Amino acid sequence: MGVTFKDIKADIMTKITSGDWLPDTIIPNEIDLAETYGCARATVNRAMRELADDGVIERRRKAGTRVRKKPLRQARFSIPIVRDEIEAQQAEYRYALVSSEVIKAPTWLRARLKLTEDAKTLHLVCMHYANGAPFQFEDRWINLSVLPQAKDADFTVQGPHEWLVATVPYSDVEISFSAAIADQDLSEHLSCAIGDPLFTVERSTWWQERAITFARLSFCPGHRMTTRY
Amino acid sequence: MGVTFKDIKADIMTKITSGDWLPDTIIPNEIDLAETYGCARATVNRAMRELADDGVIERRRKAGTRVRKKPLRQARFSIPIVRDEIEAQQAEYRYALVSSEVIKAPTWLRARLKLTEDAKTLHLVCMHYANGAPFQFEDRWINLSVLPQAKDADFTVQGPHEWLVATVPYSDVEISFSAAIADQDLSEHLSCAIGDPLFTVERSTWWQERAITFARLSFCPGHRMTTRY
DNA sequence: GAGTGGTCTAGACCACGTT
DNA sequence: ACGTGGTCTAGACCACTCT
Numbered sequence: 001m002g003v004t005f006k007d008i009k010a011d012i013m014t015k016i017t018s019g020d021w022l023p024d025t026i027i028p029n030e031i032d033l034a035e036t037y038g039c040a041r042a043t044v045n046r047a048m049r050e051l052a053d054d055g056v057i058e059r060r061r062k063a064g065t066r067v068r069k070k071p072l073r074q075a076r077f078s079i080p081i082v083r084d085e086i087e088a089q090q091a092e093y094r095y096a097l098v099s100s101e102v103i104k105a106p107t108w109l110r111a112r113l114k115l116t117e118d119a120k121t122l123h124l125v126c127m128h129y130a131n132g133a134p135f136q137f138e139d140r141w142i143n144l145s146v147l148p149q150a151k152d153a154d155f156t157v158q159g160p161h162e163w164l165v166a167t168v169p170y171s172d173v174e175i176s177f178s179a180a181i182a183d184q185d186l187s188e189h190l191s192c193a194i195g196d197p198l199f200t201v202e203r204s205t206w207w208q209e210r211a212i213t214f215a216r217l218s219f220c221p222g223h224r225m226t227t228r229y
Numbered sequence: 230m231g232v233t234f235k236d237i238k239a240d241i242m243t244k245i246t247s248g249d250w251l252p253d254t255i256i257p258n259e260i261d262l263a264e265t266y267g268c269a270r271a272t273v274n275r276a277m278r279e280l281a282d283d284g285v286i287e288r289r290r291k292a293g294t295r296v297r298k299k300p301l302r303q304a305r306f307s308i309p310i311v312r313d314e315i316e317a318q319q320a321e322y323r324y325a326l327v328s329s330e331v332i333k334a335p336t337w338l339r340a341r342l343k344l345t346e347d348a349k350t351l352h353l354v355c356m357h358y359a360n361g362a363p364f365q366f367e368d369r370w371i372n373l374s375v376l377p378q379a380k381d382a383d384f385t386v387q388g389p390h391e392w393l394v395a396t397v398p399y400s401d402v403e404i405s406f407s408a409a410i411a412d413q414d415l416s417e418h419l420s421c422a423i424g425d426p427l428f429t430v431e432r433s434t435w436w437q438e439r440a441i442t443f444a445r446l447s448f449c450p451g452h453r454m455t456t457r458y
Numbered sequence: 459g460a461g462t463g464g465t466c467t468a469g470a471c472c473a474c475g476t477t
Numbered sequence: 478a479c480g481t482g483g484t485c486t487a488g489a490c491c492a493c494t495c496t
Contacts, residue, residue, distance in 0.1 A: 004484075017399045017437070029462060040486045045463075056399070061493040062462045071398055073308040079458075081299070169300055170246045170285070176455035179408035179426035197408035197426040202453075208246070224431075226405035229308075233465075258481065269467045274482075290474045291481045 008047035091130040098125040113211035237276035320359040327354040342440035366447040
């Protein structure tokens with residue numbers, strides 16, 4: 001076979017990263033490129049479309065294709081289940097349910113998830129350990145009006161995240177990262193000092209426009225989330 | 230026109246999110262789907278390929294296509310230049326250079342970026358303000374052996390990140406998020422209390438296998454990074 | 459109006475991995 | 478060996494948007 005779309009992608013990327021095609025440079029149109037590379041226009045189109053998805057180039061009908069002035073830098077983080085994250089590091093995973101109760105949603109949670117005033121929730125507090133050491137503290141709230149079966153699930157053996165992913169696999173998620181400070185409670189569970197800075201993830205989940213769950217995950221001091229792009 | 234690949238994507242997604250096709254369900258092959266939808270196989274292929282890229286389905290030759298057991302959850306964060314991030318919030322951006330010096334790379338930095346012992350660096354300390362309030366503290370190190378022209382750049386008017394993106398637009402980046410604690414210095418610059426938890430981003434950048442720069446960005450207390458997926 | 463990318467088609471051959 | 482996805486082709490028509 002002749003030229004593949006991957007060859008074209010690689011060639012264009014080389015031209016860009018080497019500084020041959022500077023930002024704002026206009027790239028030849030698809031027909032010309034197809035002739036240059038000796039392939040069909042569809043092949044060029046696939047290459048260029050993927051480069052545009054990657055945020056490297058910008059395309060507009062009639063105006064043509066150009067190298068982005070400022071590359072659209074975006075990082076992708078995989079959001080694994082805690083067990084998988086720990087086991088991926090060849091560490092032994094252990095889980096423990098700290099507490100579990102059915103209560104009316106507190107005001108701050110109702111505001112977050114837009115719940116009605118009488119909404120009942122299952123409030124779970126859990127710990128996740130890696131090689132016996134505290135790894136993550138999980139403060140979990142599940143909306144019982146949408147998922148009443150959560151009341152009967154056994155969360156002493158399986159973490160709520162795992163249960164939820166198995167029960168409602170495809171949902172909409174809003175995730176946010178921030179820094180928090182260890183209070184008395186957190187410091188005891190995570191075996192750290194009061195006042196330690198903790199990397200914190202908050203996640204709200206919806207299924208078909210209805211709020212399912214909110215979780216605040218506090219990681220042990222020193223935890224970092226890393227990726228490349 | 231008949232059926233588009235977007236129609237097919239939407240239809241398949243509906244089948245999956247509605248629970249019609251549960252995780253691990255095997256999806257009909259492309260030829261059958263093309264017949265079902267009354268379109269060419271290439272159209273089905275495009276739809277399925279994108280769903281696979283999104284982490285919703287899993288494809289293997291001969292074995293066929295199936296709904297992922299655990300959806301491959303991944304979040305995409307756009308990594309804007311601070312100025313753009315602040316101006317996107319309709320806030321007024323202000324930048325200030327705090328200090329600038331040329332020094333030999335300290336040991337920890339040499340280890341991070343794999344620099345030689347005599348590597349010279351430009352060490353910059355900068356502040357970014359939103360509507361006059363401290364927004365981000367930037368601790369920046371630029372490798373002068375790769376970018377000697379940084380010594381002559383005027384960092385009193387333009388932040389180093391902006392200058393770097395304009396100078397070396399396409400590079401490889403490792404980014405990591407964590408939580409840190411405000412020390413005396415940080416608390417003064419960010420107008421916060423000593424001991425406040427700060428959301429922190431560290432970024433190392435390479436261009437053609439050579440380390441260009443390292444930056445530690447400390448955000449004012451309460452800052453969060455949010456996205457949906 | 460005209461040029462560009464966006465998409466679809468019908469067919470073909472290939473690469474891979476399961477059986 | 479064979480069934481599946483992966484890719485390319487040559488052509489066509491359409492949708493957008495710049496001038």
